[in-house]
Amino acid sequence: MEEGFLLEQKTLEGDLNSETSHQSSVDFLMNWFRKRSIFVLAYGTGCGAIEMPPTFTSRYDAERLGIRGAATPRQADVIIVSGYCSYKTLRRIIRTYEQMSNPKYVLALGSCTVNGGMYWDSYNTIKKLEDYLPVDMYVNGCMPRPESILEGFIELQKEIGAGKASSWQKYEENHEFYRKNQEAVLGEKVEPSYEADWYLYEGGL
Amino acid sequence: MSSVLFVALPLLFGFSTPILGYFGKNAVAYVSTLMQLFLLYLGFDLLLNEGFSIELISIAPPLGISFVVTKVSLLFVLLFTSVMTLFSLYYLSYRSEKPYRDESKFFILINMLLAASIGLVLSSDIFNIYVFFEIAGISAYILSAYEKSSSALEAGIKYLITGAVASIFLIFAIVLIYIYIGSLNLGIIAQHFELLPFQIKLLISILLLIGFGFKVEIFPLNFWVSDVYQGSSTLVNALFSAIVVKAYLFVFFHLLYLFLPHGEFSLFLIYLGAFSMLAAEVAGLRQSHLKRLFAYSSLGQVALVFTAFALQNTQAIQAALFIVLAHSVAKMGIFFALALIEKEHESMESETLKSLNSPFLRVILLISMLSLLGIPLFAGFVGKLLVLKSLALEGMLPIIMMIILASLIEAVYYFKLAGYMFTSDKRRDVLKVTWAHKTILAFLSLLLLIIGMAPFLLSEYLFEASKLMLGGVS
Amino acid sequence: MILLELLLMLLVAYGVGFLYYGLYRNITARFQRRFGPPLWQSFFDSIKFFLKEESTSHGWMFYLGPIIMMSGAITTLFFIPFFKETTNFSGLSSYGNLFVVLYLLVLGPLGNALGVGTGGNPFGAMGVTRGLSRLFALELPFYIAVIAIMSLSGSADISEIAAHQSTMYALAYPLLFIGALFSFIGMMGQSPFDVVGAPVEVYSGPASEFSGKFLALLMSQSAIYTFAKLVLMVNLFLGGAQGFLELLLKTFVLFLFVISFGSLYGRFKTPQSIDFLLKVPTTIAVIGLILATWS
Amino acid sequence: MMINLSNYALGHIVLALEMSHLANFFAVLILLSMGTLLFLVKNYALPKSFYALSALLSTSLFLIVYAADYLLFFIGWEVMSITTYFLLSFSVSQKTLHKYIIFAMSSALALFIAILMIYSTQQSFLYSDARESFELMGEFQGVFFLVLILFAIFVKLGVIGFHYWLVDAYEEAHDIFTAFLSAVLSKMGVYALIILVVKVTQPMLALAIIGVMTSIIATFKAIQEDSVKRVLAYSSIAQLGYIVTVLGVADGMSGALYHSLIHTAVKLLLFINIAGVIYMTGRDKFSQLGGLIYKMPQSFVLLLIGIIVLAGMPPLGGFSSKFLIYSALLDTKYLLLLSGVMFSSASAFLYIYKLIYGVYLGHPSHKKLESAKEVSLSFLLPQYLLAFILITLGTFPALIVPYINEILLESSLTTLSFTHAGELISAFAQFNGLIVMSAFGTIFVLVVIFFVSTRSKAKEAKNRFDIAYCGEEPDESTHLHYGYSMGKELARVGILRAIIKNSSSHFYEYLGKQTLSFAELFRKIYSGKLSVNFNIAILFLLLLLWGSLR
Amino acid sequence: MFKTIKSNFATADVEVKRQDLYKVVIKYDRLSALIDFLYNNYTYKILNAITCTDWIEEGHFALTYLITTEDRSNTFMIQTLVGREDTKVESFSKKFKQAQIMERDLHEMYGIDFIGNDNLKELSLENWVHTPPLRREFDTLEFVNEHLTFREGREDNVDVKAETKRLRALKKAQKEADKKAKEAADASALKENEDGK
Incomplete structure (x- = not known):
């Protein structure tokens, strides 16, 4: 009877591609590649950042699932908002999120992103990440351990594989809603505005 | 027309000036310029119809005036008369703003100077040489002390003392020669000179060397030159460097070739000349006073001529004659231009060139300087090339090295001046130059350019002249 | 026929390049006591980036940067013959020689540096500066070794050098090989000298501004360049190869050595790596050169 | 004649x-x-x-x-x-x-x-x-x-x-x-x-060694310079170092001639280009320029061709002359010379990239540069002519070999073997410029076609501040013109600091001062006092007598 | 040392809180003189912290300056009382460089203005326009409810406090019922024993 690491590997991967969904073969292939290789932006926003090293290094090794760190938002697919998010950090998260190239996903860790967590009454943190950024996957736990983060990643990969993770389209469609909330919290106009209307243009070569 | 006129006419003019005084203030000036023009005509007339003759006028048996007019002495006579005419023409238009005080005395002096130097060149009697040596000296001392400033006075005294010392040595030499050989005529002395015992010959030549050394501005004896140039007025400087030095140089080497045709001392003289050129240039490096600077540069050039003459072969002498011509023309150009600058800027420091604002004068100064340096397209280069070529033939490498080093140092401080003139700096108002000055200066620079570009015009004439000089026909 | 052969060479290089890249990630993972990603993970990464919705570009020069890099890589590949004797799979190497290859190796990165420059990202400029200042320190020992080999085999043509090696130059002249090996590690971008693209220190250096398909192109060209350099080193020092199997074997052994050496060492700072390269490998190579030319 | x-x-x-x-x-x-x-x-x-x-x-x-x-x-x-x-x-x-x-x-x-x-x-x-x-x-x-x-x-x-x-x-x-x-x-x-x-x-090894030393030291000095013209000055010293090296070696004449032609053309191209930039912006320092690529695109492309030739990269002419130089040096048994020359041409890449980065790439270091426009045709036409010459010499490297052979024959040296314009043959190997250029060209076009046809479309960034800047948002005041002083860190490397730091100027200043003080000593001899002069004169007289009597 | 401080700075007597910690309360105008005195004579060269506690009832802030000796053997707590409304305090950033950051933080959190500190812009709160948050009249919960929105819970969500109370009551009732049932069972078993006996 296997146990230990191999079992864990099998169970995690076991039902990875069980999610059957009706999408054209081209989309299926495209999503299959997007599922197999995920670049996570190396940007620790809150206290969850301390969970990232063990997830990506030897013990929990996210790389075996094709998940790797990426230095700049240009190269990244997934941004992890790990934990409480003060106004100051929110401004940087929005700026980085808008610089990532589509399709991009947000992984929110901890309860602070859900409803403010233990800082529910703090004057300085936002209570509900949903209003400011479209979130694909929540991983609760007041800082989830690497296993649950990996679990979260697997779920995200399943959704990507099935083509259901389309938060970045949601961000583009109702952009005013997000921008209004952001400006309500961040005070004056969120710079740079041109980043937002960048999506409205058609690509070149 | 006999060659004695060259000496007689200026002296005659000298005595007649008081009479001319009555005819009006500038009568003296015009008459003297006319007289110099006539002398020039006389020179050319002699040149054209080959009037080479020997004039013997004996007053008392040993004493008398004997002139010998050969190609080379005629060359010098022509040089002197043309320099003097150019000088007086230049002075005619210069005197309208700033005349010398009691001009008539000034004209007497320059004519006496001219007569004496021509006499020196022509005479073939050793006592005559001494007489003209003295006359030229005296007129030069007074000319250098002409202005009423302290430096002029100091220059005059210094010139007087050195001149006196020089003449003492010369008279000793002449007395010795007269005792041992008995005659004053150069030809006879030349024949008997070899027979003299070595010590006596040595003593005479040393005395002659020192006697003429002062005047010929050789290294240890040329300390007085820079102070004299600084003291005397710029125009007079032109005369000194163009005429006086050349006359003494010619006479010294004329005697040398006559007495020691085999050139026993030539090696020593060559080294002496090269070293004095180097010393003069190095001393000039630190100079900031323009007149002293050009004094040192003319010391250098004269030393170069000295080395060339000391080589005692026809090519070297031809080169020396080239340099003499080029140097006189260039120095005249420089000092004439400096006279104008001094009139305007009052200060003769080299920084004044920075504020000089007349493109014409800048070009003139530049051309003369380049020619003095020996830059190819100008006259100086021909002379320098020939000297160095003949030195190369003799295989004297160290000498070539010293001369080239000296001309490098000369280039350094000349281009410092060129740098002042040409880099942009705060300029004074434009310095206007009358058309008369312009024509004379332009003529001088053109002359330099022509000799530089087409030296073959003169090379045959100079070649025969140098053969003659070496041949020592007296 | 030649076109087909060139295409085949390109496919082989592309495939083997990504295979080696996957092996590299697995072997370094095993060094770090973890299971590495699946073998073709790098291939998946590059294809994923090709399939991105859009990628930011900063003007036509930025757009052309990675393209020049890729074409430089492919040209270098074509000028290196795969095998020793036979003329097939020798690409265009009969028209070029070792000097052409040495300079083509640098043409790609220089073209890309222009793209990075127009991108305007200061971290990109910093990465390029480190790359260029490291480059000349790398080139010195490599050039000394290569020159020694060229003079030994009497010609600058790669296939001739490979043919000339009765016994491998690596064995015949070990000092030369060691000197060249040090700089080869740097050329492969392995650890002691890979400060150029350090993800944390320099925000991934030159690649900081490249997104989407530019990044994909950079990944695929690095695969081709790796394979081209490996084949070059095999031809120069390991006596060339007769067949595919021998070629793959030798290249893999060399690659294995380079990765394991790389995964054991931390990163040098740029002045440190220049100082080291100009001192140790250069003296080794010079001694090798003197010994080689003396005998 | x-x-x-x-x-x-x-x-x-x-x-x-x-x-x-x-x-x-x-x-x-x-x-x-x-x-x-x-x-x-x-x-x-x-x-x-x-x-x-x-x-x-x-x-x-x-x-x-x-x-x-x-x-x-x-x-x-x-x-x-x-x-x-x-x-x-x-x-x-x-x-x-x-x-x-x-x-x-x-x-x-x-x-x-x-x-x-x-x-x-x-x-x-x-x-x-x-x-x-x-x-x-x-x-x-x-x-x-x-x-x-x-x-x-x-x-x-x-x-x-x-x-x-x-x-x-x-x-x-x-x-x-x-x-x-x-x-x-x-x-x-x-x-x-x-x-x-x-x-x-006959060829002197000393000449070759001096040439190599010149090119290496000049290259490292060029890397440190901030003024564009000074960099080009040092780079022309380095390039001439190559010519001197190859002339100091047997049958290096062909390499020297070819390289002097290439060097003249490329230096003209670079200097005219820089003159255009200075004419347009009035600045000639890297720290004051930058970001001109999209305002002066033609000048950028021409400078690009220039630096590729200066670096000696294969497709263009620079490589053909470098190739001849390297083969000539390879013939002689002084291989360290060849490695020195190749080392200096490799380290030249640093100031070559700095030339194009400092002036055209990166961000403009001053608002005034935004208003720069493309230079007039009178600047561009000569550059196009020179670029054309360099490109043809790149694709047909052996174009001028027959003419060089005539010169070699004239001075009785061994000539280069010549087949057709495209192929340059030297003692050690040959390379076909035509094939190299066309290979690179076709591959470039194929890659462009492939790249354009991929699914992911490239979207133009809005303006020059839209860069990944660690979450921060740079604006007009942030200093973004980095990299213009690249190469300064080389001074921290032990060996290179020796080359970069000391220079020959101290020696010349010292020499100047010495000659002036020596001249000052001489002037004292010509001092005003009469007594001093007379003593010297008498001293001279005694010396004269002693010399002659001995 | 304590006597000299007490005498010339007219303070309350120095309190030795710990072997290496002394405390003294001083009026504001003598504060800088005391700090200079300690700095020069007793090598108190290091400023550890400037803290402020808000005594809203008494209506004043208590500013405490902690300075330590060079060899870190001993720390001195100097406390002064300053007013709460737009207080102006003289800055020590010239004497101690680190004071600049501490004063900047106090300015942001308490609204104290430090004269002479050249850089008092915001430290961690960007674009903050409301009252300085650490003042006690600022109620965070009320601020949060006013400015931010919470996630509205599920339809069947109940108030957390009421829910916990209800659950606790339920458990208690349950316990009592069991106890009663047990007693009934014991009683009946006792009765059976008695019947059986």
Whole structure:
């Protein structure tokens, strides 16, 4: 009877591609590649950042699932908002999120992103990440351990594989809603505005 | 027309000036310029119809005036008369703003100077040489002390003392020669000179060397030159460097070739000349006073001529004659231009060139300087090339090295001046130059350019002249 | 026929390049006591980036940067013959020689540096500066070794050098090989000298501004360049190869050595790596050169 | 074909002109640079004397090139130095001008002594007798002759010990004249090196070693410079270092000729380009320029071609000349020389990239640069012409090999084997420029087609601040023009600090001070007091007597 | 040392809180003189912290300056009382460089203005326009409810406090019922024993 690491590997991967969904073969292939290789932006926003090293290094090794760190938002697919998010950090998260190239996903860790967590009454943190950024996957736990983060990643990969993770389209469609909330919290106009209307243009070569 | 006129006419003019005084203030000036023009005509007339003759006028048996007019002495006579005419023409238009005080005395002096130097060149009697040596000296001392400033006075005294010392040595030499050989005529002395015992010959030549050394501005004896140039007025400087030095140089080497045709001392003289050129240039490096600077540069050039003459072969002498011509023309150009600058800027420091604002004068100064340096397209280069070529033939490498080093140092401080003139700096108002000055200066620079570009015009004439000089026909 | 052969060479290089890249990630993972990603993970990464919705570009020069890099890589590949004797799979190497290859190796990165420059990202400029200042320190020992080999085999043509090696130059002249090996590690971008693209220190250096398909192109060209350099080193020092199997074997052994050496060492700072390269490998190579030319 | 001027003899000196192939080659270089620079002249308000002086300069250059005897050669050399002095004086500071003229005059006079030494043994200045007269010279005199000649040429070439005047003069001279200076005047040094050293004596290893040292040190000095013209000045010293190296080695003549052609063309291209940038922005420092690529795109592309050639990259002409140099060096057994040259050309990439990055790429360092527009056609046309020449030499490297072979035959050296224009063959290997260029071109096009057809479309960034900047948002005030001072960190590396830090200027300043203090000593002798002078006179008299009586 | 401080700075007597910690309360105008005195004579060269406690009832802030000796053997707590409304305090950033950051933080959190500190812009709160948050009149919960929105819970969500109370009551009732049932069972078992006996 296997146990230990191999079992864990099998169970995690076991039902990875069980999610059957009706999408054209081209989309299926495209999503299959997007599922197999995920670049996570190396940007620790809150206290969850301390969970990232063990997830990506030897013990929990996210790389075996094709998940790797990426230095700049240009190269990244997934941004992890790990934990409480003060106004100051929110401004940087929005700026980085808008610089990532589509399709991009947000992984929110901890309860602070859900409803403010233990800082529910703090004057300085936002209570509900949903209003400011479209979130694909929540991983609760007041800082989830690497296993649950990996679990979260697997779920995200399943959704990507099935083509259901389309938060970045949601961000583009109702952009005013997000921008209004952001400006309500961040005070004056969120710079740079041109980043937002960048999506409205058609690509070149 | 006999060659004695060259000496007689200026002296005659000298005595007649008081009479001319009555005819009006500038009568003296015009008459003297006319007289110099006539002398020039006389020179050319002699040149054209080959009037080479020997004039013997004996007053008392040993004493008398004997002139010998050969190609080379005629060359010098022509040089002197043309320099003097150019000088007086230049002075005619210069005197309208700033005349010398009691001009008539000034004209007497320059004519006496001219007569004496021509006499020196022509005479073939050793006592005559001494007489003209003295006359030229005296007129030069007074000319250098002409202005009423302290430096002029100091220059005059210094010139007087050195001149006196020089003449003492010369008279000793002449007395010795007269005792041992008995005659004053150069030809006879030349024949008997070899027979003299070595010590006596040595003593005479040393005395002659020192006697003429002062005047010929050789290294240890040329300390007085820079102070004299600084003291005397710029125009007079032109005369000194163009005429006086050349006359003494010619006479010294004329005697040398006559007495020691085999050139026993030539090696020593060559080294002496090269070293004095180097010393003069190095001393000039630190100079900031323009007149002293050009004094040192003319010391250098004269030393170069000295080395060339000391080589005692026809090519070297031809080169020396080239340099003499080029140097006189260039120095005249420089000092004439400096006279104008001094009139305007009052200060003769080299920084004044920075504020000089007349493109014409800048070009003139530049051309003369380049020619003095020996830059190819100008006259100086021909002379320098020939000297160095003949030195190369003799295989004297160290000498070539010293001369080239000296001309490098000369280039350094000349281009410092060129740098002042040409880099942009705060300029004074434009310095206007009358058309008369312009024509004379332009003529001088053109002359330099022509000799530089087409030296073959003169090379045959100079070649025969140098053969003659070496041949020592007296 | 030649076109087909060139295409085949390109496919082989592309495939083997990504295979080696996957092996590299697995072997370094095993060094770090973890299971590495699946073998073709790098291939998946590059294809994923090709399939991105859009990628930011900063003007036509930025757009052309990675393209020049890729074409430089492919040209270098074509000028290196795969095998020793036979003329097939020798690409265009009969028209070029070792000097052409040495300079083509640098043409790609220089073209890309222009793209990075127009991108305007200061971290990109910093990465390029480190790359260029490291480059000349790398080139010195490599050039000394290569020159020694060229003079030994009497010609600058790669296939001739490979043919000339009765016994491998690596064995015949070990000092030369060691000197060249040090700089080869740097050329492969392995650890002691890979400060150029350090993800944390320099925000991934030159690649900081490249997104989407530019990044994909950079990944695929690095695969081709790796394979081209490996084949070059095999031809120069390991006596060339007769067949595919021998070629793959030798290249893999060399690659294995380079990765394991790389995964054991931390990163040098740029002045440190220049100082080291100009001192140790250069003296080794010079001694090798003197010994080689003396005998 | 020889025109004999002997009837103008100055006392039997034979002056002769001659139309040798070597002379025509260098005449072509002069014409090329004069032709291209004439385009630019109408953009600048130059004083009339500038034209007169440049006419005189070009006549002196032709005189140098076509002279068949050393005297005419020297006259041309001297006139060239003097006219350069006056052309420099339009814009150069007094100090640099003075430095220049001291070096120029000392080099000219050293040459004069050397020529006189030739004359003294053979009684003729003609080139043909030079070789015998050199043999006739004694051992010591021969060495002294070579020292003088090399000193004169090294000053003109700006070899590393003697470049004290060159870099400042290049930087401060008028842009057009700097181009002319670096493109042509240095070639006169090369020509002098060929006729005075290569043709007279057998190849000297010392010359090659000096060449390598020059190129390495000049390259590292170029990397440290901030002013664009100073970088180009040092880079032309380095490139000339290659020529000197290859001339110091057996049958390096072909490499030297080819490289001087390439160097003239590429230096003209670079200097005209930089002149255009300075004309448009009025700035010539890397720290003040930057980000001009999309405002001056054509100049950018032309500079790109220029730096590819300067670096010696395969598709373009630079590689063909480097290839010949490397093969020539490979023939000799001095392999360390070749590695030195390749090392210096590898480390040259740093200042080559800095040239294009500092000026065109990155962010503009000042708002004024935003208003820069493309330069007028008068700047671009010459650059296109030069770029065309370089590209054709890249694709057909052996185009001029037949002509070089004629020169080699003329001076009885081994010629290069030649098949067709595309293939350049040297002793060690051959390469086909056509195949390299077309391979690179077709692959480039194929990759572009593939790249355009991928699914992911490239979207233009909104403006220059839209960069990944760690979450921050840069604006007008943030300093983004990094990388313009790249290469400064090399000074932290032990070995390189030695090369970069100490320079020859202290030595020359010391020398200057010493001569001035020595002159001061001499002036004391000419002091005013009469008594001192008389003592000296008497001293001299005694010395004279003692000397003669002994 | 304590006597000299007490005498010339007219403070309450120095309190030795710990072997290496002394405390003294001083009026504001003598504060800088005391700090200079300690700095020069007793090597108290290091400023550890400037803290402020808000005594809203008494209506004043208590500013405490902690300075330590060079060899870190001993710390001195100097406390002054300053007013709460737009207080102006003289800055020590010239004497101690680190004071600049501490004062900047106090300015942001308490609104105290430090004269002489050249850089008092915001430290961690960007674009903060409301009252300085650490003042006690600022109620965070009320601020949060006013400015931010919470996630509205599920339909069947109940108030957390009421829910916990209800659950606790339920458990208690349950316990009592069991106890009662047990007693009934014991009683019946006791009765059976008695019947059985």
